[in-house]
Amino acid sequence: MSAISFSSTHLHSWKNPKGFGKVRKQRDGKLLVKCSSKSGNPTSLQNGVRVGVLGASGYTGSEVMRLLANHPQFGIALMTADRKAGQPISSVFPHLSTRDLPDLIAIKDANFSDVDAVFCCLPHGTTQEIIKGLPKHLKIVDLSADFRLKDLSEYEEWYGQPHRAPDLQKEAIYGLTEVLREEIKNARLVANPGCYPTSVQLPLVPLIKASLIELKNIIIDAKSGVSGAGRSAKENLLFTEVTEGLNSYGVTLHRHVPEIEQGLADASGSKVTVSFTPHLIPMSRGMQSTIYVEMAPGVRIEDLYQQLKLSYENEEFVFVLENGVIPRTHSVKGTNYCLINVFPDRIPGRAIIISVIDNLVKGASGQALQNLNLLMGFPENLGLHYLPLFP
Numbered sequence: 001m002s003a004i005s006f007s008s009t010h011l012h013s014w015k016n017p018k019g020f021g022k023v024r025k026q027r028d029g030k031l032l033v034k035c036s037s038k039s040g041n042p043t044s045l046q047n048g049v050r051v052g053v054l055g056a057s058g059y060t061g062s063e064v065m066r067l068l069a070n071h072p073q074f075g076i077a078l079m080t081a082d083r084k085a086g087q088p089i090s091s092v093f094p095h096l097s098t099r100d101l102p103d104l105i106a107i108k109d110a111n112f113s114d115v116d117a118v119f120c121c122l123p124h125g126t127t128q129e130i131i132k133g134l135p136k137h138l139k140i141v142d143l144s145a146d147f148r149l150k151d152l153s154e155y156e157e158w159y160g161q162p163h164r165a166p167d168l169q170k171e172a173i174y175g176l177t178e179v180l181r182e183e184i185k186n187a188r189l190v191a192n193p194g195c196y197p198t199s200v201q202l203p204l205v206p207l208i209k210a211s212l213i214e215l216k217n218i219i220i221d222a223k224s225g226v227s228g229a230g231r232s233a234k235e236n237l238l239f240t241e242v243t244e245g246l247n248s249y250g251v252t253l254h255r256h257v258p259e260i261e262q263g264l265a266d267a268s269g270s271k272v273t274v275s276f277t278p279h280l281i282p283m284s285r286g287m288q289s290t291i292y293v294e295m296a297p298g299v300r301i302e303d304l305y306q307q308l309k310l311s312y313e314n315e316e317f318v319f320v321l322e323n324g325v326i327p328r329t330h331s332v333k334g335t336n337y338c339l340i341n342v343f344p345d346r347i348p349g350r351a352i353i354i355s356v357i358d359n360l361v362k363g364a365s366g367q368a369l370q371n372l373n374l375l376m377g378f379p380e381n382l383g384l385h386y387l388p389l390f391p
């Protein structure tokens with residue numbers, strides 16, 4: 001299989017992009033998703049899904065809107081913000097000015113009776129209180145970390161506060177699509193994975209399930225573009241602090257450690273402890289996890305490679321590159337792809353795995369759209385046909 005190929009379904013919906021725009025109710029009560037751009041021809045769609053974007057003035061919110069521009073079934077019914085509530089999207093995100101979108105409003109002013117589903121793109125901590133107050137008919141994909149950890153005491157330990165919506169937390173399904181697809185289809189609330197945990201679990205889960213690697217001595221050296229930290233102003237994110245340098249952070253303490261360990265423990269059936277060090281690199285988006293593992297006795301590098309190839313041969317968004325080809329963040333920029341490869345370490349018995357994603361797409365809004373497609377009964381690839389921006 002070539003590294004990047006498209007099925008005919010891809011090409012069909014890629015060539016005929018409809019959708020995106022405001023949702024309006026017609027006199028006969030039928031739903032009209034008015035799909036238009038200021039520069040393009042309006043098209044309309046009956047019985048479309050009315051989507052709300054909570055936190056639409058942030059990076060993941062804006063990425064949801066970019067992706068929905070290619071979606072044939074979802075229309076944007078409402079968009080919320082906090083400090084920027086009351087502003088038109090064109091003043092907050094000039095790059096979306098060409099689109100006919102609702103103005104940003106505060107969540108307290110939102111009417112959810114005309115909405116079917118929401119992307120919740122809010123800061124973790126505040127999210128659980130907000131989701132607790134949402135009507136029960138809504139399907140929700142939450143991009144924050146609030147509902148990812150199954151063990152509430154672990155949540156409290158790593159997030160420094162007791163969980164304020166424990167019942168909802170029990171209901172939530174972890175949204176690593178390629179691993180939990182069947183559970184996600186029947187969920188109401190999906191906890192979309194963190195970006196680092198996505199880039200780490202996609203290569204490791206199949207290898208652990210096949211008992212090809214040891215559960216000890218897993219070392220993850222991960223690097224993220226600055227958009228991973230969100231759009232709000234922070235001193236450590238100033239241009240002067242970030243440019244021309246590499247900044248490690250959260251050494252041994254990052255809150256993605258328990259999320260990664262939870263996913264790997266689910267795959268193995270026993271406890272897993274990892275070394276994980278994230279770094280901020282001077283680029284806007286993109287993420288690489290370089291993972292050092294010990295192979296199980298008698299296992300060869302070819303076995304790891306074949307297992308990964310086999311696990312992902314029918315997956316659209318996860319690709320194992322040709323032997324020896326090094327995954328690069330440039331190759332996934334703006335796309336929902338995760339590219340993986342595995343290399344023999346010079347230390348006998350060890351392997352080096354490299355995994356790259358775009359933190360804002362497969363690491364956040366793209367995977368969230370993949371999940372909402374499943375929740376609403378659509379093919380999971382709908383609206384996700386983007387080739388990378390390269391170079």
Ligand SMILES: NC(=O)C1=CN([C@@H]2O[C@H](COP(=O)(O)OP(=O)(O)OC[C@H]3O[C@@H](n4cnc5c(N)ncnc54)[C@H](OP(=O)(O)O)[C@@H]3O)[C@@H](O)[C@H]2O)C=CC1
Binds near residue numbers: 058084229230232359
């Ligand atoms: N950035 C990334 O790569 C990834 C992010 N995530 C997670 O997704 C979520 C969103 O991240 P991101 O888009 O980067 O964050 P941003 O900081 O860019 O955006 C946050 C959004 O939430 C709104 N908001 C902030 N506080 C409140 C509040 N108290 N009540 C209501 N709305 C509020 C903001 O409104 P306003 O602008 O008006 O203040 C803004 O729209 C976070 O939980 C993050 O951890 C997950 C994976 C990757």
Ligand SMILES: CC(=O)N[C@@H](CCC(=O)OP(=O)(O)O)C(=O)O
Binds near residue numbers: 143193194227278
């Ligand atoms: C560069 C950067 O700061 N990245 C964020 C992770 C973003 C993400 O995936 O995280 P959550 O959804 O779990 O918040 C961080 O390290 O906290």
